[in-house]
Amino acid sequence: MEFREKALIMDEAAIRRALTRIAHEINEANKGVDNVALVGIRRRGGPLAHQLASLIESIEGIKPPVGVLDITLYRDDLTALGPAPIVHRTEVDFNITGKIIVLVDDVIFTGRTARAALDALMDIGRPKRIQLAVLIDRGHRELPIKPDFVGKNVPTSRQEIVSVLVEEIDGENKVVIEEIVE
Amino acid sequence: MRFDRRKDLLGLRDVTREEIEVILETAVPMKDIIRRDMKKVPALRGKGIITVFYENSTRTRTSFELAGKYLSADTSNLGVSTSSVQKGESLKDTIKTIEMMGPDVLVMRHPSSGAPHYVARNTGMRVINAGDGINEHPTQALLDMYSIRERKGTLEGLKVAIVGDILHSRVARSNIFGLSKFGCELRVIGPSTLIPPDVEKLGVKTYGNLESGLKGADVINVLRIQRERQHGALFPSIDEYRELYMVTPEHLALAADDAIVLHPGPMNRGIEISTELAESPRCVVNEQVSNGVAVRMAVLYLMLGGGRDEIAG
Numbered sequence: 001m002e003f004r005e006k007a008l009i010m011d012e013a014a015i016r017r018a019l020t021r022i023a024h025e026i027n028e029a030n031k032g033v034d035n036v037a038l039v040g041i042r043r044r045g046g047p048l049a050h051q052l053a054s055l056i057e058s059i060e061g062i063k064p065p066v067g068v069l070d071i072t073l074y075r076d077d078l079t080a081l082g083p084a085p086i087v088h089r090t091e092v093d094f095n096i097t098g099k100i101i102v103l104v105d106d107v108i109f110t111g112r113t114a115r116a117a118l119d120a121l122m123d124i125g126r127p128k129r130i131q132l133a134v135l136i137d138r139g140h141r142e143l144p145i146k147p148d149f150v151g152k153n154v155p156t157s158r159q160e161i162v163s164v165l166v167e168e169i170d171g172e173n174k175v176v177i178e179e180i181v182e
Numbered sequence: 183m184r185f186d187r188r189k190d191l192l193g194l195r196d197v198t199r200e201e202i203e204v205i206l207e208t209a210v211p212m213k214d215i216i217r218r219d220m221k222k223v224p225a226l227r228g229k230g231i232i233t234v235f236y237e238n239s240t241r242t243r244t245s246f247e248l249a250g251k252y253l254s255a256d257t258s259n260l261g262v263s264t265s266s267v268q269k270g271e272s273l274k275d276t277i278k279t280i281e282m283m284g285p286d287v288l289v290m291r292h293p294s295s296g297a298p299h300y301v302a303r304n305t306g307m308r309v310i311n312a313g314d315g316i317n318e319h320p321t322q323a324l325l326d327m328y329s330i331r332e333r334k335g336t337l338e339g340l341k342v343a344i345v346g347d348i349l350h351s352r353v354a355r356s357n358i359f360g361l362s363k364f365g366c367e368l369r370v371i372g373p374s375t376l377i378p379p380d381v382e383k384l385g386v387k388t389y390g391n392l393e394s395g396l397k398g399a400d401v402i403n404v405l406r407i408q409r410e411r412q413h414g415a416l417f418p419s420i421d422e423y424r425e426l427y428m429v430t431p432e433h434l435a436l437a438a439d440d441a442i443v444l445h446p447g448p449m450n451r452g453i454e455i456s457t458e459l460a461e462s463p464r465c466v467v468n469e470q471v472s473n474g475v476a477v478r479m480a481v482l483y484l485m486l487g488g489g490r491d492e493i494a495g
Contacts, residue, residue: 070211072225073211073215073223073224073225073253073483073487074223074224074225075488082187083184083185083186083187083484084185084187084483084484084485084486084487084488085487085488086184086185086204086207086208087208087211087212087483088211089210089211089214090211090214119224123218123220123222123223124218124220
């Protein structure tokens with residue numbers, strides 16, 4: 001399948017403003033970040049979680065610990081077709097029990113990734129509270145899951161694809177809507 | 183990297199280097215799961231795994247069962263010695279009976295070389311060879327390769343010496359097929375009666391004594407003397423074998439400075455490996471056992487795990 005860029009939704013500055021606002025909101029919602037840790041969902045939630053942690057540090061002077069969660073083994077979109085997706089390591093080097101964990105992902109769509117992430121997180125400890133931060137909410141939820149912090153709401157059709165590009169993986173920071181080229 | 187789903191895993195001879203790399207990479211996060219308090223992920227929920235061993239086993243069978251359980255598959259074992267096999271049921275009928283009970287994968291060990299291949303051709307179940315006669319034992323070689331890579335950082339170009347009864351060793355054959363795909367320099371060491379005459383065709387160098395064969399080796403894989411597979415007298419006595427081929431710390435000194443020692447188990451201490459060497463920190467036999475579970479989790483996941491939706495969300 002080939003994809004064509006249809007529209008630029010956020011450029012680097014817009015992403016930075018959105019993440020800065022989320023950093024403030026995380027701080028306010030939890031009355032400080034003493035007990036807060038960020039866990040990014042692979043792949044692009046990881047770099048976003050690191051960016052958020054740096055922004056929180058510049059606001060509060062405290063850098064929350066950051067981990068990365070691989071949810072491949074927790075997905076529910078099982079089909080026997082095609083190769084099994086490659087599994088990567090979960091890298092959460094701190095004890096999550098008793099902490100406020102902010103899950104970070106690039107896009108929330110059906111909610112199934114977030115559901116898998118909740119299960120994956122719960123298997124490595126018992127957080128005091130779990131919150132969800134996403135850069136883009138594109139609607140079309142299939143599960144009763146609602147993010148606590150949203151960078152931008154983007155109404156989309158199901159055929160469209162929202163791609164978040166991050167410097168660490170893609171070499172640039174931007175958000176675009178793509179469509180499949182027939 | 184991708185791993186195209188294969189129906190069966192019968193040997194490493196027909197597995198590509200890329201497939202092996204994906205299996206070894208996948209085993210890394212699997213090993214993390216084994217170390218957690220909560221040793222279970224839902225990846226293979228609803229899948230059935232049955233182990234059928236026509237030969238004895240401690241670690242292979244148990245590690246397949248645990249690997250399946252850690253991935254949430256349902257695993258069960260057909261106890262061959264207490265089954266209708268003892269009433270004379272044929273292999274074909276036994277396998278058909280198992281198939282009708284619905285498991286997705288059959289993990290099978292059999293004293294006859296080629297038995298799992300025969301079964302794989304005649305069943306819709308996926309078949310994993312857990313050792314067939316003197317042919318192959320692919321998951322043992324994969325866990326050996328994982329253990330080597332974990333200690334050495336790479337497999338590429340290593341000098342690997344395999345010591346002992348090469349003739350009867352499916353472990354040796356699978357190791358040779360696997361490691362040769364990574365450009366390893368492969369050596370086999372043992373009495374000439376226990377070295378297959380055509381082994382050099384596999385790109386292996388043969389050595390009649392430990393002193394010459396171990397020089398500069400990065401890895402020494404010591405095989406078990408398999409008394410159950412030797413029907414003729416292939417070496418004069420256990421005492422003589424010990425005298426000439428038991429690997430000791432003095433032999434390790436001839437190898438590379440950071441050489442490691444593997445053994446597939448069960449060890450005959452004081453015959454093919456000295457107790458002192460078996461207890462040495464350079465001997466990775468215990469790590470091999472843990473790695474065996476991780477590697478088998480990787481194989482089961484890659485053969486049975488779900489594919490991805492086109493659009494994640």
